[in-house]
Amino acid sequence: MAKTYHRPTLLDHVRTRYFATRLDTAMSVLFGAITLWILWSLLNWAVLDAVFSAADKELCGHDAGACWSVIDARWRLILFGLYPFEEQWRSAIACAAIVLVTALSCVPWFWNARRLPVLWLTGFAVFYVLMAGGYFGLKEIPPQSWGGLSLTIFVFAAVAIIGMPLSIVFALLRRSELPWIARTMGLVIDTIRSLPLLSIMFTFAIVLPFVLPGWLIGDKLYRVIVGYALFFACYQAEIIRGGIQALPAGQEEAAKALGMSYWHRISYIVLPQAFRNALPPTINQFVITFKETSLVVIIGFFDVMASGNAAFGTAEWSFAHIEVYSFVALIFFVFVFALSRYGAYLERRLAVASR
Amino acid sequence: MPATDTAVRIADMDKYYGSFHALKNINLDIRKGEKIVVCGPSGSGKSTLIRCINKLEDYHAGSINVLGTELDDNLDHIDEIRRETGMVFQHFNLFPHMTILENCTLAPILVRKQKREEAEAVAMEYLHKVKIPEQADKFPGQLSGGQQQRVAIARALCMKPEIMLFDEPTSALDPEMISEVLDVMVSLAEDGMTMVCVTHEMGFARQVADRVIFMADGEIVEQGTPEQFFDNPQNERTRTFLSQVLGH
Ligand SMILES: Nc1ncnc2c1ncn2[C@@H]1O[C@H](COP(=O)(O)OP(=O)(O)OP(=O)(O)O)[C@@H](O)[C@H]1O
Numbered sequence: 001m002a003k004t005y006h007r008p009t010l011l012d013h014v015r016t017r018y019f020a021t022r023l024d025t026a027m028s029v030l031f032g033a034i035t036l037w038i039l040w041s042l043l044n045w046a047v048l049d050a051v052f053s054a055a056d057k058e059l060c061g062h063d064a065g066a067c068w069s070v071i072d073a074r075w076r077l078i079l080f081g082l083y084p085f086e087e088q089w090r091s092a093i094a095c096a097a098i099v100l101v102t103a104l105s106c107v108p109w110f111w112n113a114r115r116l117p118v119l120w121l122t123g124f125a126v127f128y129v130l131m132a133g134g135y136f137g138l139k140e141i142p143p144q145s146w147g148g149l150s151l152t153i154f155v156f157a158a159v160a161i162i163g164m165p166l167s168i169v170f171a172l173l174r175r176s177e178l179p180w181i182a183r184t185m186g187l188v189i190d191t192i193r194s195l196p197l198l199s200i201m202f203t204f205a206i207v208l209p210f211v212l213p214g215w216l217i218g219d220k221l222y223r224v225i226v227g228y229a230l231f232f233a234c235y236q237a238e239i240i241r242g243g244i245q246a247l248p249a250g251q252e253e254a255a256k257a258l259g260m261s262y263w264h265r266i267s268y269i270v271l272p273q274a275f276r277n278a279l280p281p282t283i284n285q286f287v288i289t290f291k292e293t294s295l296v297v298i299i300g301f302f303d304v305m306a307s308g309n310a311a312f313g314t315a316e317w318s319f320a321h322i323e324v325y326s327f328v329a330l331i332f333f334v335f336v337f338a339l340s341r342y343g344a345y346l347e348r349r350l351a352v353a354s355r
Numbered sequence: 356m357p358a359t360d361t362a363v364r365i366a367d368m369d370k371y372y373g374s375f376h377a378l379k380n381i382n383l384d385i386r387k388g389e390k391i392v393v394c395g396p397s398g399s400g401k402s403t404l405i406r407c408i409n410k411l412e413d414y415h416a417g418s419i420n421v422l423g424t425e426l427d428d429n430l431d432h433i434d435e436i437r438r439e440t441g442m443v444f445q446h447f448n449l450f451p452h453m454t455i456l457e458n459c460t461l462a463p464i465l466v467r468k469q470k471r472e473e474a475e476a477v478a479m480e481y482l483h484k485v486k487i488p489e490q491a492d493k494f495p496g497q498l499s500g501g502q503q504q505r506v507a508i509a510r511a512l513c514m515k516p517e518i519m520l521f522d523e524p525t526s527a528l529d530p531e532m533i534s535e536v537l538d539v540m541v542s543l544a545e546d547g548m549t550m551v552c553v554t555h556e557m558g559f560a561r562q563v564a565d566r567v568i569f570m571a572d573g574e575i576v577e578q579g580t581p582e583q584f585f586d587n588p589q590n591e592r593t594r595t596f597l598s599q600v601l602g603h
């Protein structure tokens with residue numbers, strides 16, 4: 001009798017994967033039940049038994065559900081920190097501008113050494129003018145009063161904008177044909193990478209003002225950002241250098257043989273390919289950088305984490321820390337998840353282009 | 356000053372890799388329009404020699420003059436010479452992140468300052484010449500080895516060089532693709548291009564070369580017309596080498 005091939009159905013798949021032996025069946029049933037139970041409890045807590053509006057605060061605690069009233073009542077504090085209440089629309093638009101710029105960077109039309117920097121600098125300028133004010137009749141608001149999510153986004157975007165070009169310069173210097181330049185750069189990079197980020201932030205925020213001339217000191221926030229950007233650049237420089245080293249030597253030779261100058265070779269042949277090679281670790285670096293912005297709390301800034309703490313800091317809401325932390329975690333998750341999905345998309349796209 | 360019909364003049368040239376003496380007292384004049392085939396056993400310095408002509412490798416003594424320009428440490432001289440010499444590599448070295456057309460137009464636009472339309476027209480002309488105009492919008496990774504090498508030749512030609520250097524252009528190719536690349540090189544020779552080819556394709560050498568140069572241990576051991584070289588080799592090492600590559 002001739003055997004005919006059946007395409008396995010979903011049912012076949014489930015049977016062979018999860019119910020092949022008696023032990024498999026027992027395990028599948030047990031862990032399936034536990035998973036269902038956890039999901040059900042979560043759903044109960046977060047949605048079914050939860051209280052959502054601030055007005056219903058009295059209902060909190062009667063059922064075992066979450067008390068989202070605290071978010072309803074305090075979301076402005078979490079998102080905008082101590083930014084003056086009646087000016088918070090500016091903070092909201094500013095954040096939206098950065099999110100928009102991030103979204104636009106996903107459009108291939110912008111992927112070019114001129115358009116991408118222009119896009120980011122424009123977005124950042126809009127963000128800054130809105131946040132700081134002092135122009136166009138906007139009330140001036142110093143960085144000390146910035147806070148919440150908008151501060152986190154500000155620190156992240158500023159670090160990326162300063163750190164990225166810096167990292168390219170570092171990587172190129174470290175590959176310099178002059179040994180003393182290459183070695184000095186290597187020493188600087190390795191030194192900074194061996195220091196904890198926290199100590200670098202402290203140094204820039206607290207120690208530097210004693211050493212720098214007055215006109216160079218600037219606001220504490222900017223010093224922290226510069227320190228963070230330096231730290232970012234050292235890690236990112238090594239990532240880019242790895243991407244460059246993965247290129248076959250023939251690429252630069254072919255460009256040389258065509259008469260292309262150093263800068264043309266770097267900007268048209270070496271860096272575009274190095275970035276492709278280095279894309280996964282670069283996205284990873286951005287994710288880490290976004291999460292670690294929370295460290296600015298320690299220097300006395302009021303990022304989204306700190307304003308979350310403040311949100312349940314009053315006696316009235318002190319019971320609701322789980323809800324607040326869940327909310328803050330959700331914010332981080334949305335950003336980080338979007339970033340890593342975008343990275344995966346880029347990788348797929350570039351793989352098609354170079355196949 | 357070399358005569359005006361001299362394309363390349365190499366005089367008393369030495370090259371070291373560290374303490375290893377890779378090229379020993381090389382003297383070589385190449386006339387404009389001349390086709391030279393360089394052969395010799397592996398490690399004899401053939402690649403090193405032609406890579407010195409466009410300064411992909413430094414040399415340490417003697418002099419090299421290309422089209423009247425002295426090849427020294429002056430960056431302008433190096434740029435000038437690289438603009439006028441095209442090179443084709445064993446492993447093609449196409450830019451994988453650019454389409455075939457972009458591979459061909461990049462250097463003319465950046466280095467020769469051509470307009471994009473003009474550069475594209477020239478590129479299509481040369482892609483026709485190497486018989487793959489229909490591949491212009493593909494990426495190198497989508498082409499066969501033979502096609503990639505033909506693109507590499509077209510890319511070099513788009514710079515309108517006076518001299519073409521080939522470093523074993525067919526030795527990374529599957530046998531059935533070798534002839535399509537050699538055909539392009541033959542037609543280039545017929546157009547009067549000055550060519551220096553490192554190759555073990557002895558049929559090509561017989562058909563096209565004006566002069567065959569045999570190298571061993573960093574020295575030019577013997578040179579002559581293909582007839583002299585193949586039918587009446589003088590040096591013992593040449594005879595040994597020929598019996599190996601020709602298989603008798
Ligand atoms: N970058 C380098 N550093 C040190 N030694 C090198 C380097 N490149 C080549 N050599 C040495 O110089 C000698 C000549 O090398 P070259 O590549 O010119 O030989 P070739 O004649 O082209 O050989 P093949 O037929 O294998 O390509 C070899 O002994 C090689 O080991």
Ligand SMILES: [Mg+2]
Pocket residue numbers: 401402403522523
């Ligand atoms: Mg070689």
